[in-house]
Amino acid sequence: MANNGDDVTDAQFTIKEGDCVVLxxxxxxxxAQIQKKRKVIxxxxxxxxxxxxxxxxGTTFEVASGGTLQPLKPKHNECSAEIxxxxxxxxxxxxxxxxxxLTRDDIETLKGQGLKGQEIVQQLVENSTTFRDKxxxxxxxxxKKKKKKYENIVTILKPSTRILAQMYHGREPGKICHLRYDSxxxxxxxxxxxxxxxxxVFETCAGLVLGAVMERMGGHGSVIQMYPxxxxxxxxxxxxxxxxxxxxxxxxxxxxxxxxLLAGKLSLDAEGKGEEADAGPGDAPGAVPANPAxxxxxxxxxxxxxxxxxxxxxxxxxxxxxxxxxxxxQEKKVKMAEKRKKLSAAAALLQGxxxxxxxxxxxxxxxxxxxxxxxxxxxxxxxxxFCQYREPLIECYTKLREQGGAINLRLSETWLRxxxxxPNRTHPVLLMSGGGGYLLSGTTVMAEASQPSGSQRAEEPSxxxxxxxxxx
Amino acid sequence: MSFVExxxxxxxxxxxxxxxxxxxxxxxxxxxxxQTQTRYGVIRHSTDLIGRRFGSKVTCSKGGWVYVLHxxxxxxxxxxxxxxxxxxxxxIANITMMLELKPGSVVCESGTxxxxxxxxxxxxxxxxxxxxxxxxxQQRAEKAIEEFREHKxxxxxxxxxxxxxxxGFGVTGVADAVFLDIPSPWEAIGHxxxxxxxxxxxxxxxxxxxxxxxxxxxxxxxxxxGEICTLEVLLRVxxxxxxxxxxxxxxxxxxxxxxxxxxxxGGAPGTPAANATVxxxxxxxxxxxxxxxxxxxxxxxxxx
Numbered sequence: 001m002a003n004n005g006d007d008v009t010d011a012q013f014t015i016k017e018g019d020c021v022v023l024x025x026x027x028x029x030x031x032a033q034i035q036k037k038r039k040v041i042x043x044x045x046x047x048x049x050x051x052x053x054x055x056x057x058g059t060t061f062e063v064a065s066g067g068t069l070q071p072l073k074p075k076h077n078e079c080s081a082e083i084x085x086x087x088x089x090x091x092x093x094x095x096x097x098x099x100x101x102l103t104r105d106d107i108e109t110l111k112g113q114g115l116k117g118q119e120i121v122q123q124l125v126e127n128s129t130t131f132r133d134k135x136x137x138x139x140x141x142x143x144k145k146k147k148k149k150y151e152n153i154v155t156i157l158k159p160s161t162r163i164l165a166q167m168y169h170g171r172e173p174g175k176i177c178h179l180r181y182d183s184x185x186x187x188x189x190x191x192x193x194x195x196x197x198x199x200x201v202f203e204t205c206a207g208l209v210l211g212a213v214m215e216r217m218g219g220h221g222s223v224i225q226m227y228p229x230x231x232x233x234x235x236x237x238x239x240x241x242x243x244x245x246x247x248x249x250x251x252x253x254x255x256x257x258x259x260x261l262l263a264g265k266l267s268l269d270a271e272g273k274g275e276e277a278d279a280g281p282g283d284a285p286g287a288v289p290a291n292p293a294x295x296x297x298x299x300x301x302x303x304x305x306x307x308x309x310x311x312x313x314x315x316x317x318x319x320x321x322x323x324x325x326x327x328x329x330q331e332k333k334v335k336m337a338e339k340r341k342k343l344s345a346a347a348a349l350l351q352g353x354x355x356x357x358x359x360x361x362x363x364x365x366x367x368x369x370x371x372x373x374x375x376x377x378x379x380x381x382x383x384x385x386f387c388q389y390r391e392p393l394i395e396c397y398t399k400l401r402e403q404g405g406a407i408n409l410r411l412s413e414t415w416l417r418x419x420x421x422x423p424n425r426t427h428p429v430l431l432m433s434g435g436g437g438y439l440l441s442g443t444t445v446m447a448e449a450s451q452p453s454g455s456q457r458a459e460e461p462s463x464x465x466x467x468x469x470x471x472x
Numbered sequence: 473m474s475f476v477e478x479x480x481x482x483x484x485x486x487x488x489x490x491x492x493x494x495x496x497x498x499x500x501x502x503x504x505x506x507q508t509q510t511r512y513g514v515i516r517h518s519t520d521l522i523g524r525r526f527g528s529k530v531t532c533s534k535g536g537w538v539y540v541l542h543x544x545x546x547x548x549x550x551x552x553x554x555x556x557x558x559x560x561x562x563x564i565a566n567i568t569m570m571l572e573l574k575p576g577s578v579v580c581e582s583g584t585x586x587x588x589x590x591x592x593x594x595x596x597x598x599x600x601x602x603x604x605x606x607x608x609x610q611q612r613a614e615k616a617i618e619e620f621r622e623h624k625x626x627x628x629x630x631x632x633x634x635x636x637x638x639x640g641f642g643v644t645g646v647a648d649a650v651f652l653d654i655p656s657p658w659e660a661i662g663h664x665x666x667x668x669x670x671x672x673x674x675x676x677x678x679x680x681x682x683x684x685x686x687x688x689x690x691x692x693x694x695x696x697x698g699e700i701c702t703l704e705v706l707l708r709v710x711x712x713x714x715x716x717x718x719x720x721x722x723x724x725x726x727x728x729x730x731x732x733x734x735x736x737x738g739g740a741p742g743t744p745a746a747n748a749t750v751x752x753x754x755x756x757x758x759x760x761x762x763x764x765x766x767x768x769x770x771x772x773x774x775x776x
């Protein structure tokens with residue numbers, strides 16, 4: 001229970017080559033991978049991540065000349081220019097555009113001299129004629145603003161749902177159907193996502209929702225990702241940097257075979273048709289599943305091979321090429337067999353119709369997706385559907401009510417408000433509304449097949465409730 | 473059944489949720505020979521519950537019926553016996569994600585209160601995580617221990633009956649996350665810091681009043697916490713219903729043709745009847761909703 005084995009635990013908190021990380025500056029995030037001698041561009045500056053290797057996660061670095069990172073001691077961070085003199089109001093501050101005595105050229109020169117960001121900020125403060133007349137709060141704000149501009153610091157963090165969901169929402173909301181992170185948080189909780197469950201996920205959110213579900217399951221249980229088109233998109237999932245054992249619990253199943261599976265007509269060994277259908281996806285544009293190569297740890301190997309062979313004679317080269325083509329064909333066959341095996345494994349998981357939950361977040365119309373996939377879920381299990389718009393969820397709600405098999409239906413939305421909390425300056429910073437999307441959640445129940453109550457057709461037990469609803 | 477593992481069939485000793493409608497459900501402890509009264513009649517545990525599947529429809533003695541559901545932390549939150557004010561699912565969801573909880577996480581919590589959040593934490597950190605929860609009220613602490621055992625999550629949690637502001641969490645350097653829901657969280661920040669792992673971790677404090685938030689933020693900054701962020705999440709639940717809107721009656725299309733002779737009967741052919749309506753599906757916000765639960769302040773313990 002005490003603080004034992006620091007050396008052992010240190011390893012998992014250390015940044016290593018090949019790690020998936022998130023860069024942070026201010027409130028801006030960017031996912032990256034630690035690779036030696038690879039330039040990374042972030043917030044209008046480029047640098048190399050080489051020096052981060054061996055440092056602990058959470059370390060803040062200063063970008064030095066030549067793009068190298070230098071770890072900053074966290075303690076030193078906060079010794080900003082202490083404020084000595086300050087005005088009380090701005091009645092005598094005139095905007096004549098000449099309060100800053102340093103010109104743009106001067107600042108460029110300072111930068112050229114390799115001055116640190118903090119020193120530049122100090123210079124700016126000293127050369128501002130109005131700084132001392134500003135109120136204490138205004139001075140603080142001024143420094144904060146300048147620091148943001150001139151201090152080239154970056155923090156390296158371990159990826160998590162919290163960080164990646166905020167990153168995607170900030171940078172590319174379109175790619176995740178404008179799913180705001182508080183909505184994602186609701187989905188994971190309402191879906192009762194936890195270790196040891198069998199979850200069905202259908203999403204077109206770049207793999208963010210899938211990653212979030214996998215994080216919550218911690219590699220225990222199984223996830224079946226249903227995908228539209230040629231293959232599952234998992235760009236965001238990759239950014240989580242899950243260990244290999246997590247991927248062993250991840251399955252995928254094409255949406256276009258759901259009907260066949262439900263009808264019991266899924267052909268797993270019908271070579272001709274199945275194969276062709278399977279072959280298409282990989283080449284389909286836009287469907288590039290970032291997974292196979294990267295995950296199986298074969299990155300770089302083909303390249304290395306070709307470099308080895310290039311210096312040899314032309315005859316040998318042709319021979320080599322033929323051999324390689326053969327290898328490729330062989331490889332393709334193996335992959336195909338692998339894919340079939342995976343498909344049948346996913347089909348077997350679905351066939352039991354005993355999944356522990358269903359999570360949907362996509363740009364497709366949620367109604368058919370929900371009604372179709374709900375058939376694979378066991379009774380008394382939660383499901384949750386996200387949609388950027390409210391109307392399609394109203395339709396889902398209505399259809400489910402008519403059809404039965406689900407209770408506890410709830411259409412909801414969350415609003416998120418951030419606060420600036422500072423001495424004497426506390427207020428809400430931002431009202432985020434509308435954009436977070438809507439959720440429909442509920443619980444499955446046994447289908448109406450039971451004999452004794454066959455005559456009753458109401459969807460919810462409470463008659464009173466039904467009446468109340470039609471009243472309005 | 474347990475709160476961290478689904479089961480298909482209802483067994484003796486389980487907690488089951490009797491569902492009669494959104495606003496009408498309650499938990500029962502399933503016991504051989506026991507009976508539960510509902511407004512639809514009696515439910516006999518031995519025949520109506522034990523051995524049946526969770527999610528079944530159960531017909532009560534008066535012919536009415538209810539559903540029996542598998543317990544989840546979310547259903548528990550709606551049904552638990554209140555010993556204190558509790559945290560609800562909307563806040564819990566954000567706390568869980570923003571504290572980065574997952575299987576294996578070690579979490580410190582205070583106070584335990586009625587255990588609403590505790591159950592959600594335990595669900596998330598199982599099977600390998602651990603919760604250290606501190607409650608200074610002896611009776612509540614004991615009740616919590618009993619409940620955790622009944623819900624088969626006792627192996628994942630340690631309940632300590634002490635004052636977190638004075639005595640801390642009883643552990644040091646082990647936590648990935650700390651959650652505070654106490655009247656003076658700023659007095660516990662130091663203890664929270666020492667409970668968190670040397671490599672850092674996350675903290676959350678829940679307070680209803682902004683003055684509490686201010687003091688907490690000041691204490692967090694003083695103790696070297698970073699990424700301090702205060703937010704508030706509001707839940708809006710919609711009621712899906714059909715509404716009918718009456719169409720206006722502008723009178724007959726062509727007044728000349730219709731003639732001024734029939735002032736009382738606006739019923740010229742081709743125009744909508746006087747009481748024509750259009751029906752549409754809509755989602756209505758409730759007339760009243762929870763406008764505030766508490767501010768959530770998050771922070772990261774930085775490297776030391």
